[in-house]
Amino acid sequence: MDTSADTAQSHLELESVSHWYGDVCAVRSVSxxxxxxxxxxxxxxxxxxxxxxxRLVSGFLNPGAGSIRIGGVDQAGIPxxxxxxGMVFQDYALFPHMTVAANIAYGLKMHRVPREERADxxxxxxxxLDIEDLKQRYPHELSGGQQQRVAVGRAVVLEPLLLLMxxxxxxxxxxxxxxxxxxxxxxxxRLGITTVYVTHDQEEALSLSDDIAVLDRGRLQQQSDPxxxxxxxxxxxxxxxxxxxxxxHLTGQDGERRLCMYRPEWLYVAPTGAxxxxxxxxxxxxxxxxxxxxxxxxxxxxxxxDDAPPxxxxxxxxxxxxxxxxxxxxxxxxxxxxxxxxxxxxxRG
Amino acid sequence: MAxxxxxxxxxxLKEPGVAISYVALSVFLLFFIVGxxxxxxxxxxAADWARVxxxxxxxxxxxxxxxxxxxxxxxxxxxxxxxxxAIERGNFPGKRIFELIPLLLLVSPPFVGGLAFIFLxxxxxxxxxxxxxxxxxxxxxxxxxxxxxxxxFPVAFMILRSSLQSMGGTLDNAARGLGAGxxxxxxxxxxxxxxxxxxxxxxxxxxxxxxxxxxxxxIGGRYRVLATEVFSQxxxxxxxxxxxxxxIVLLLxxxxxxxxxQFLSRRSHGRYVTVGGRSSQLPQVGLPAPLRILLFLFCLxxxxxxxxxxxxxFAAAVVQLWGINYTLTLDHxxxxxxxxxxxxxxxxxxxxxxxxxxxxxxxxxxxVHRCRVPFRTGLDLATLLPxxxxxxxxxxxxxxxxxxxxxxxxxxxxLIILAMAASYIPVGYRISSAxxxxxxxxxxxxxxNLGAHRMQVFRDITVxxxxxxxxxxxxxxxxxxxxxxxxxxxxxxxxTMVSSVIIxxxxxxxxxxxxxxxxxxxxxxxxxxxxxxxxxxxTRWNRMFTR
Numbered sequence: 001m002d003t004s005a006d007t008a009q010s011h012l013e014l015e016s017v018s019h020w021y022g023d024v025c026a027v028r029s030v031s032x033x034x035x036x037x038x039x040x041x042x043x044x045x046x047x048x049x050x051x052x053x054x055r056l057v058s059g060f061l062n063p064g065a066g067s068i069r070i071g072g073v074d075q076a077g078i079p080x081x082x083x084x085x086g087m088v089f090q091d092y093a094l095f096p097h098m099t100v101a102a103n104i105a106y107g108l109k110m111h112r113v114p115r116e117e118r119a120d121x122x123x124x125x126x127x128x129l130d131i132e133d134l135k136q137r138y139p140h141e142l143s144g145g146q147q148q149r150v151a152v153g154r155a156v157v158l159e160p161l162l163l164l165m166x167x168x169x170x171x172x173x174x175x176x177x178x179x180x181x182x183x184x185x186x187x188x189x190r191l192g193i194t195t196v197y198v199t200h201d202q203e204e205a206l207s208l209s210d211d212i213a214v215l216d217r218g219r220l221q222q223q224s225d226p227x228x229x230x231x232x233x234x235x236x237x238x239x240x241x242x243x244x245x246x247x248x249h250l251t252g253q254d255g256e257r258r259l260c261m262y263r264p265e266w267l268y269v270a271p272t273g274a275x276x277x278x279x280x281x282x283x284x285x286x287x288x289x290x291x292x293x294x295x296x297x298x299x300x301x302x303x304x305x306d307d308a309p310p311x312x313x314x315x316x317x318x319x320x321x322x323x324x325x326x327x328x329x330x331x332x333x334x335x336x337x338x339x340x341x342x343x344x345x346x347x348r349g
Numbered sequence: 350m351a352x353x354x355x356x357x358x359x360x361x362l363k364e365p366g367v368a369i370s371y372v373a374l375s376v377f378l379l380f381f382i383v384g385x386x387x388x389x390x391x392x393x394x395a396a397d398w399a400r401v402x403x404x405x406x407x408x409x410x411x412x413x414x415x416x417x418x419x420x421x422x423x424x425x426x427x428x429x430x431x432x433x434x435a436i437e438r439g440n441f442p443g444k445r446i447f448e449l450i451p452l453l454l455l456v457s458p459p460f461v462g463g464l465a466f467i468f469l470x471x472x473x474x475x476x477x478x479x480x481x482x483x484x485x486x487x488x489x490x491x492x493x494x495x496x497x498x499x500x501x502f503p504v505a506f507m508i509l510r511s512s513l514q515s516m517g518g519t520l521d522n523a524a525r526g527l528g529a530g531x532x533x534x535x536x537x538x539x540x541x542x543x544x545x546x547x548x549x550x551x552x553x554x555x556x557x558x559x560x561x562x563x564x565x566x567x568i569g570g571r572y573r574v575l576a577t578e579v580f581s582q583x584x585x586x587x588x589x590x591x592x593x594x595x596x597i598v599l600l601l602x603x604x605x606x607x608x609x610x611q612f613l614s615r616r617s618h619g620r621y622v623t624v625g626g627r628s629s630q631l632p633q634v635g636l637p638a639p640l641r642i643l644l645f646l647f648c649l650x651x652x653x654x655x656x657x658x659x660x661x662x663f664a665a666a667v668v669q670l671w672g673i674n675y676t677l678t679l680d681h682x683x684x685x686x687x688x689x690x691x692x693x694x695x696x697x698x699x700x701x702x703x704x705x706x707x708x709x710x711x712x713x714x715x716x717v718h719r720c721r722v723p724f725r726t727g728l729d730l731a732t733l734l735p736x737x738x739x740x741x742x743x744x745x746x747x748x749x750x751x752x753x754x755x756x757x758x759x760x761x762x763x764l765i766i767l768a769m770a771a772s773y774i775p776v777g778y779r780i781s782s783a784x785x786x787x788x789x790x791x792x793x794x795x796x797x798n799l800g801a802h803r804m805q806v807f808r809d810i811t812v813x814x815x816x817x818x819x820x821x822x823x824x825x826x827x828x829x830x831x832x833x834x835x836x837x838x839x840x841x842x843x844x845t846m847v848s849s850v851i852i853x854x855x856x857x858x859x860x861x862x863x864x865x866x867x868x869x870x871x872x873x874x875x876x877x878x879x880x881x882x883x884x885x886x887x888t889r890w891n892r893m894f895t896r
Contacts, residue, residue, distance in 0.1 A: 060794060079364075080797045093795035097813045106809070107799030158799065 010071035010161040010194050011036050012057065017066035019052055026052040028218040029066065034196060035211065039188050041197045043205040044215035045241065050198045053215075054164050057196065059083045070161050081110070086155030086193075088165040092147045094139035100150050101126070101135045107158045125157045129187070144172045145180050152184075156191060163188075163195045169204060181208060202242045206230060214238045233261070235347040246311045250282060250339055260342030264314040269300060269333040282337045286311065288327045293317060300327060302335055311335060366804025370712050371722050377709060378731040381747075381767050382774075386734075388750035389742065393594035401594050406573070411598060413490075414559065414575040418602060421497035422554045426547060428498060429505020432651055435644035436506075437513040438535070438636055448510070450652045451503030453659070456879055458832020458871050460852055462500035463567035464864065465658035466492065467856075468665050471568075473672025475661060488570035496564045499654060501557055505550040512546035513539070531637050545613070552610040559603045560739035562835035567856055575599040576835065579741045583839060589749050596742035607737025662872065665865035681862030688867055691848045695831050695871070698762060698847060702769035703827035707819055709770065710777030715807055718785045719793060736775035740835030744768060748839045760842030768837050769830035777822035784818035785811070824882040828875050 012034040019027040027049040034040040042050040055061045057068055059080035068075045075083065094103050101122055108118040126132045129149045139147060148168055155163055168184070169177045185208050188195050199205055205212050206226040213223040214237075222234045233239035236247075239261050246262045272285055289310060290301040298317045301310045313335065317326070327333055393401075401407050429451075435441075436448050454462070469476050470487050477483045487495065516539070524538045525531075565577045575595050583592035636644070665671040666685075669678050713732045716722050735743065747768055751758045758764055792814070796806045812819065834849045841850050848867055855864035 058794075058798060060797070079802075080794075081800045081802050083798075085798070087795070087798040089791040089795055091789055091791055093789060093791035095792060095796070095810060106796070106801075110796075110800035110805060154795075154799065 011069075012040075012162055012194060012196065013069045014053075014057075015067045015069070017053070017056060017063045017068060019049075019056060019061060020064050026218050027056070027063075030215075030218075030220045031066075032213055032220065032223060034194060036194055037192050038210040039185065039195045039197065039208055041199060041205040041209040041212045042215060043199060043202060043212050043242070044221075045200055047217075048215040049218040050200075050215050051166060052218075054087075054166055054196065054198050057162070058085050058087050058164055084158070084161045086158060086160035086163045088148070088151045088155055088163070088168050090167045090170060092139075092151040092168070092171075094147060094150055094154070096139050099136050099138055100131065100142070103139070103150060104154045104157050107154065111158065121157055125153045128190075129153045145176060145183070148172075148180060148184075149187075152187065156193065161194070163191075163193045165195065165197045167199050168197075169199070169201075177204075184208065206242065214241060216241070230263075232343050233345060236345060239345060244312050247309070248311070248337060248342065249308075250337070250342065252339075258342075258344055260344050262311075262337065262342050264299060264312040265297075266338065266341050267311065267313045268315060268336050269302060269313050269327065270336065272332050272334045280339055282339050284335045284337065286333055286335050288329050288331045288333055290329055291327065298326060300333075302333060304335070364803045366802065366807075367716070367720055367722070370804075371716055371720075374709065374712055374716065374728070378713075378728070382734055382771055383731055385743070385746035385750040386738065388753065389593045389746035390597060392749050393590045393597070397590040397594040400591065401598060407578070407595065410573045410575050410578050410595070413572060414599065415602065417490075417493060417497065417574060418555050418558045420494050421501065421558045422551055424494065424498040425501040425554050425558075426505045426551050428502035428651060429507075429550065430509055430543070430547065431644065431647055432502065432506045433509040433513055434535070434539070435648045437510060438539070439641050439644040439648070440635055441641060441645045441648075447648050447652055450655045451506045453876070453879075454500065454655050455503040455507065456828050456875055457659075458849055458852075458868065458875065459500075459561070459834055460563040460567065460832070460849065460856070461658065461662060461868060461872060462496055463564045464852075464856060464868055465661050466496040466499075466564075466568055468661040468671050468861070468865075469654075469657060470495065471672070475657075475672070478672060488568050489572040492568045492570070493564055493572060493574075496568055497558055497561060499651075499658075500561075500564060501554050502651070504554050504557065505547075508550040508553065509543055509546050512543055516542055531635065532640060535636060535640075549610065549613060552606045552613070555606045556603050556610075556737065556739075559599060559606075560741065560835060562741055562838070563853065566834075566853060576739060576741045579745060580838060583745055583748070589745070589752075592745050593749060596739070596745050599739050600737075600742055603737055603739055611733070659872065662865050663869050665861055666869045667866075668862070671861050671865070678862075681866040685863045685866035685870070688848060688851055688863075691846045691851050692867070692870065694762075694845060695848045696874075698766050698769060698845075699827050699830035701762075701766045702773075702830040703823045705766060705770040706773050706777050706826035706830075707823045710774045710822055711781045711812075711815070711819055713774075714778050714781035714785055715811060718782055719790075719811070720803065732778045733775045735771045740768075740772055740833065741838075743771065744836045744839040760840065760845060762845050765837050765840045765845055765847070768840055769833060770826065772833065772836050773822075773826040773829055776825055780818045780822050780825075781815060784815040788814055820882065820885065824878055828878050831874060832871055 012032070014030055014032040016029045016031055017027060018025065018029050030049075030053065042053055044050050052061065056063050057070075057075075059075065059078060059082075062076075070083075070085065095106065098106065104122045104125060105118055108121060113121070123132075126135065129152065131146065131149050131153060134142060134146060134150070139150070142150065151168070152163075169180060172180055181204060197205075197208065206229070209226055211223065212226055212229050214221040214229065216237050222229060222238045224232075229238065230242050233242065233245075236245070239245040244264050246264065246267065248260055248262055249257055250260050251257050269288075284304055286302040286304040288300050289303050292299045292301075294317070296317060297314050300313045300315065302313055303310050315326070432451065436444055468474060470492065472478065472484075472486050472488075477485055477487070520538055520542070521534050524534045529537060560576060562576045562580070565572075565574045566580075569577060575598060579592050579596045579599065582588045582595060635641075661671075666681050667677055667679065668674065669676045669680075710732065713728060717725050717729050717732070722728070747764055748759060751764060788811070792810055793806050796810050797803075801809060832849050834853060837847060838850055838853075841847055848871060852864050852867050852871070855861075855867065
């Protein structure tokens with residue numbers, strides 16, 4: 001199989017796409033642009049419209065308004081079976097009554113690819129995905145990870161313009177999920193195929209993606225690279241959905257009060273009384289009210305002396321130097337806030 | 350049928366395969382099911398309606414019909430309930446045999462029970478006359494009541510048994526743990542939880558009793574009910590208006606039962622179904638020994654009668670004259686072979702009907718549950734409709750409507766096959782729907798995403814994965830069609846006579862030996878079909894027949 005660059009690396013564009021189920025609006029005027037060859041993730045809580053978007057792109061649904069272009073071609077009126085969009089389903093949807101080889105060959109058969117070419121292409125894909133040994137097996141005889149590779153193989157053998165994945169890791173156990181995640185990313189890079197991935201897991205989204213679109217209640221909240229999404233969320237929803245966010249009021253050097261977001265690992269706590277005097281750090285006193293142990297890190301809940309909501313602070317559970325101690329609930333601590341390290345959320349919602 | 354978001358698909362009717370099957374199915378349902386029923390509704394004139402209410406004979410028949418519907422349903426339900434509790438909670442040996450026996454009765458042709466009743470409890474019956482030396486006639490109300498109870502209790506047994514099985518032992522054990530005695534558990538936990546099952550079973554049996562044709566014909570005597578009056582008005586008096594009017598009167602209670610049944614099955618999901626996490630494998634709470642012995646004896650009696658049912662039919666075929674002369678002979682068997690043309694008709698028609706029923710029911714289930722076609726609810730209802738229509742009314746409807754539309758078809762095989770198939774389409778539809786609902790929608794989507802159009806998905810994915818359901822539908826339709834009487838009794842002609850009707854004719858002429866010989870053959874064919882299905886697919890029959 002030769003996935004030549006012009007077909008595999010296609011541009012996906014959504015322009016003001018909306019979709020209604022009856023009176024319920026599932027997707028509201030979403031505009032997106034997916035760069036050719038990139039790994040793009042639709043991230044959001046359940047019911048945010050991400051799966052609907054995927055079904056719109058794959059042609060199982062028709063948008064109520066707006067347009068979808070793949071490689072510059074408007075997809076309106078092109079039915080699902082003629083879209084050249086590969087899909088990997090949440091439950092993989094492998095045909096249980098067909099062998100691995102037959103599953104992969106099915107699409108080629110439907111596209112009337114001659115028998116000999118079919119065999120060659122199936123073989124090439126299986127080689128590429130390292131599943132040749134599984135050729136004659138049935139889906140129920142495969143492990144979760146193997147099933148997933150077959151599902152990917154079945155989709156890419158047709159040399160689609162676009163590969164869609166609907167939460168393909170959600171059926172795997174936690175340990176396997178991390179391994180397959182790495183595999184998936186490598187695979188995508190090897191195939192170089194433009195991929196749209198749907199998940200509600202922020203960690204998955206951050207680790208896999210070139211770009212992320214965060215959705216909530218059918219609306220696009222933010223589209224950017226993972227670092228920007230995590231460090232510079234445009235609104236409180238994105239800030240809260242992709243991680244924990246502390247909102248702190250700071251007074252700048254110009255005397256203006258600003259509301260800034262701090263991730264828990266951007267702050268640190270130390271015993272009171274020995275505060276270093278650093279103009280770039282603001283120090284507040286608080287009391288530890290809870291401590292959660294995660295293994296590598298510890299998370300403290302610190303109540304500041306005023307009535308502000310508690311602040312969450314992450315610290316290494318075994319500090320490399322003896323400078324920082326661990327604290328217990330009830331301890332009084334100094335909270336160090338790097339004044340130029342916070343992020344001022346532009347849209348307060 | 351909740352609106353499933355995932356079904357939404359544009360251009361559905363632009364796909365030629367879907368459009369063609371949609372149109373074909375709609376035409377079929379319209380012309381052969383909905384249409385004839387509309388015609389039969391318009392058939393009776395005002396005069397016919399006036400006569401229905403003023404003629405004492407009809408008033409009595411209406412009263413008798415309703416009275417039997419309540420009596421026989423109540424007793425069949427009671428027998429089925431006790432039998433089910435005995436099998437599931439009695440914990441006595443021979444369970445597998447005891448549970449098979451009602452199933453045999455359930456799949457047998459409808460005249461088996463009535464015929465056996467005559468041989469066992471009739472004027473010169475084996476039990477009444479030979480064993481007890483009684484000179485009684487049970488024909489009429491009492492006989493019909495007994496016969497219907499014994500014919501239809503298996504329906505209640507099957508439904509309640511699956512309720513009991515799904516209940517598991519957890520609740521019983523919980524009640525025991527809370528201090529209830531064994532008998533108390535049965536009456537305060539087990540039986541109350543069966544109430545929805547009993548209601549479902551009652552409605553199911555009610556419809557069957559209303560429509561029962563063979564039993565009243567064979568043993569009703571002068572106790573007239575609507576199902577047989579519909580028949581005698583049309584064939585005896587050629588009064589299609591009166592026949593249709595009586596059929597419609599019969600339909601009313603059946604339609605109410607049917608509507609209730611639909612309502613209950615759609616609503617009651619979850620209520621009464623026991624609340625909790627994963628079901629556990631706790632052993633069931635046993636019943637006290639005296640109660641178990643009573644239950645065992647009850648089962649034994651019912652099972653013995655049922656086995657006798659089959660025994661006397663086989664036996665009556667090989668003796669000179671049942672009840673009078675028990676000398677062995679092969680005369681009846683030999684003479685019944687002259688009815689080979691009718692037997693062949695039965696086989697051919699039943700096989701065709703089974704194929705038609707499988708096709709229509711599976712396509713309808715696919716369109717309704719997998720494609721967003723227009724008027725899905727209408728399609729769903731039209732497919733389920735025959736389940737609420739008494740066979741005799743449907744027969745009258747076919748005869749009267751085709752006499753108007755296309756008289757040349759009357760008496761042909763086509764109408765007979767249609768009548769047979771239509772009656773079992775609802776069952777097939779439910780079997781296919783259940784199979785489809787167990788199949789992930791993503792498999793369809795997956796195939797479509799790979800470039801298959803709808804009909805290719807149906808052929809490559811749906812059919813292979815629901816093969817068991819299709820096979821079960823085919824077998825069920827075949828087994829029931831080959832013995833059916835009520836729907837086809839109006840439709841047969843000299844060339845298209847079927848053996849089930851011949852058997853009733855022979856019985857009416859008191860040619861017991863030949864009737865029994867022919868009935869034995871049908872019973873054996875039925876059993877062979879059942880065995881074949883078990884062998885091939887291992888389908889859970891007990892589940893299938895209670896849908």
